[in-house]
Amino acid sequence: MNRKVGIVGVGAMGGAIARRLLSQGWEVTLWNLVPEDLDAFDDIQGARRAKTPAEAASVGRVITSVANDQAVRDVTTGPDGIAAGLPEGGTHISMSTVSPEVVTEMAAASGATYFVSAPVFGRPVAAEDGKLWVALSGPEAGRAVAKEVLADVSQLVKEFGDAPEAAVHVKIAGNFVIASAIEAMSEAFDVLSRSGTDPRLFHEMMSDSIFASVIHQNYGRIILDEAFDPPGFRLALGGKDIGLARDLAQHAGTSLPFGDILAARFATAMEQGYGDKDWNAISKFRDPVG
């Protein structure tokens, strides 16, 4: 396989992935909705600009890293879209966190090309260090191509089979478990501090023992320090993902009791103007005590 890839969307994550692939010797053709955001890549060896998503996809494999369902549709199925530009047998690697519905829709629109989902866990800095964790699903031939590209940005690519939406299910469920950990820590810290016991010592102990996970270690500290700005992950996006989780539960004919509490928490935080803060800021909004 040649080392050419297109990247559509150079926001925080797409940009970090682009820099990482360029540093690993890939020839990267970039497209972005706001062309000025591509200026930062002009001096990097191996970086090229495309005039359309179709042109970025013309190299045979293309990553999309965009904001939401509508953005994936826009760059994929329009007249200058990826579906028009990707050669037969090419692969579209969708790394955005989007709904299962739009994944199914885009997969159906892919014709003689492969559409795979590859949403990630980890922050942009992890992408720059080649340390993302990637969930991958879709047609086997497309997964094989995606694995070659993603090996250079990730420490783990976990495969979830042929259905393109499976990896998106995983991402949605994962963000639900993360948000639940945020809420559980918030409630515990709140009760402890009101009872006169130091929540920081509690967090240190948990982080050094039964909850020695990056989520509990890092997010617990963000909650305690109220370090919500700049956001590592925007609260508005976290709220969107909890909405996706509740939709998934409803479609599957089950309930998500923790999801209901989280949805209320995100809604309150949004109303209070915290949409652009870090999603750990939901910890500031406790229930009224009746």
Next chain:
Amino acid sequence: MNRKVGIVGVGAMGGAIARRLLSQGWEVTLWNLVPEDLDAFDDIQGARRAKTPAEAASVGRVITSVANDQAVRDVTTGPDGIAAGLPEGGTHISMSTVSPEVVTEMAAASGATYFVSAPVFGRPVAAEDGKLWVALSGPEAGRAVAKEVLADVSQLVKEFGDAPEAAVHVKIAGNFVIASAIEAMSEAFDVLSRSGTDPRLFHEMMSDSIFASVIHQNYGRIILDEAFDPPGFRLALGGKDIGLARDLAQHAGTSLPFGDILAARFATAMEQGYGDKDWNAISKFRDPVG
């Protein structure tokens, strides 16, 4: 300090602590409500039987590892209790998970001796390997004695200051965060399996990445395998601890929304006869979908 310690209560955890201390060369004086449970220690070098809790305490430092509030009271303040047998300046190390109220009560009843709380995270097998995580609080002189004893059963002794009840707050809050992780994983696994995406692969991925914690790794597997028998920690005890967490929140004038959901989950599991199963069995009891 000589290496003599009394142990009152040789259930799963107290017995494991006793075996570990004996293996590390301690001279251990044992008392148990059911004397037959002491037979297993008769052939172990360094093990002695006491006729009363007072006698076990007479060596100058004593660990209690008993079932609940009433059991702590019984072995501490009766005529043959620890408070009567512990010499002036001696230390009572309470390792049971009990209410903050009973801790305050026992500390007040301790007279010229020291009462410290030292509840643990980790299973009995961790005690036998010297790998428990211990939260410790109480008068400084008592903590110093406790640390010498507990160093031989634990990989971490974290101190929470002078108030004996602080370590119990930590234990209660910790079990609340654990139970929340059980519920969050249960909900996520349920939604994924109903959506056609393999929850085992999801669990593997989370356990290898953002949730590489012993709780998520081990408990996730127990939930997926429905390996609720024999219990690692009895569901009835887990439900008791969630009750303690909700009481603590109420006394502190705040709410515990995840705690309310967990309480309902434990209540349903108890009604269905799962009190003696592993507490991960709450995962079997989903909400009716309205």
